[in-house]
Amino acid sequence: MxxxxxxxxxxxxxxxxxxxxxxxxxxxxxxxxxxxxxxxxxxxxxxxxxxxxxxxxxxxxxxxxxxxxxxxxxRMRADTNMYGSSFYEAGCVDQWIEFAKNELDLPVGMWIYPILGFISSNAKNTEQAKTELARALAVLQTHLTAHTFLAGEGVTLADVVVVCSLLNAFKLVFDAAYLAPFPALVRWFKTCVSQPEFLAVLGTTTLCAGEAPPAPAPAPA
The missing domain is CATH 3.40.30.10 (Glutaredoxin)
Known part of the structure; x- marks a missing residue:
């Protein structure tokens, strides 16, 4: 079923x-x-x-x-190691899932929601989001400099969740200048979205060439 x-x-x-x-x-x-x-x-x-x-x-x-x-x-299958290949790796998967929720989702939303027209543009909030997100991306950069994937030797749910948290940022706002300090992060992201399982759901992911502008403010009633 x-x-x-x-x-x-x-x-x-x-x-x-x-x-x-x-x-x-x-x-x-x-x-x-x-x-x-x-x-x-x-x-x-x-x-x-x-x-x-x-x-x-x-x-x-x-x-x-x-x-x-x-x-x-x-967790529906253990043999694919989606949740890690050991009790420790499962804990690492949970760690990165929580990291995405606590450190990535809010600043990504603050940055891209004005572009998507969900909220009004606010330059101060956008700059704060960029700063907070860069701090979190530096953590990923450090880890991915020494590791191909986030938890274990292959793709796990940790990679899936963090890629999805950053997906719209890579597509809409992460230009070359912003990503310059994070080459390992960029390598990891490109590696993940090129996997057949990601492609089957996401299609081809095109990274943005420049930060997209905020959506126009609605006309006064």
């Missing part, structure tokens, strides 16, 4: 589970989904009381929260 993932198109947090599923040979159906409509139905709020996505429908019931869903899919 295939799993069913409910989410809107392009949700990077939902992509984590779909990439993990490619590595584990797990079939996940993703039906068309319209935020503001489908997430307000009684059937959906029975699965996700706050109406949030993603939600994974499993044979045992629904799962909410992107990281929990990704962990569930990654």
């Amino acid at each position: 295939p799993l069913t993932l409910y989410t809107y198109a392009g949700n990077t947090h939902a992509l984590q589970s779909l990439i993990a599923a490619q590595y584990n040979g797990v079939e996940i159906e993703v039906p068309a989904f319209e935020m503001g409509k489908d997430n307000k139905t009684a059937a959906f709020t029975a699965m996700s009381p706050l109406g949030k996505v993603p939600v994974l429908q499993t044979p045992d019931g629904p799962l909410c929260e992107a990281a929990a869903i990704a962990r569930y899919v990654a």
Whole structure:
């Protein structure tokens, strides 16, 4: 029985589970989904009381929260080492998942949301986001200078989650000047998104040539 993932198109947090599923040979159906409509139905709020996505429908019931869903899919097979090849590596996977949530997601959002038109542009907030994100990227750079992947000798859920957290930043705002201090990070990101399992979900990832401008402010009513 295939799993069913409910989410809107392009949700990077939902992509984590779909990439993990490619590595584990797990079939996940993703039906068309319209935020503001489908997430307000009684059937959906029975699965996700706050109406949030993603939600994974499993044979045992629904799962909410992107990281929990990704962990569930990654743990469906042990032989692929999606969750590491040892108890310690599993802890390292969890460490990087928490790092992505706590150190990457907020500054990435602060930087790219004005470009996507989700929030108004604020130069001070953008500069703060760039500074905070650079501090986190330096941690990744140090680790990836000595390691090909984040946890263990191959791709794990740690790499999947961190790639997805940085995906839109690489596509929209990470220009050559900003990435200059982080060559190992760039090498790792390109290596990951070139893997067949990433390509099956993301397609070809094109890195931006320059930082995209904020979306125009809406016209006064």
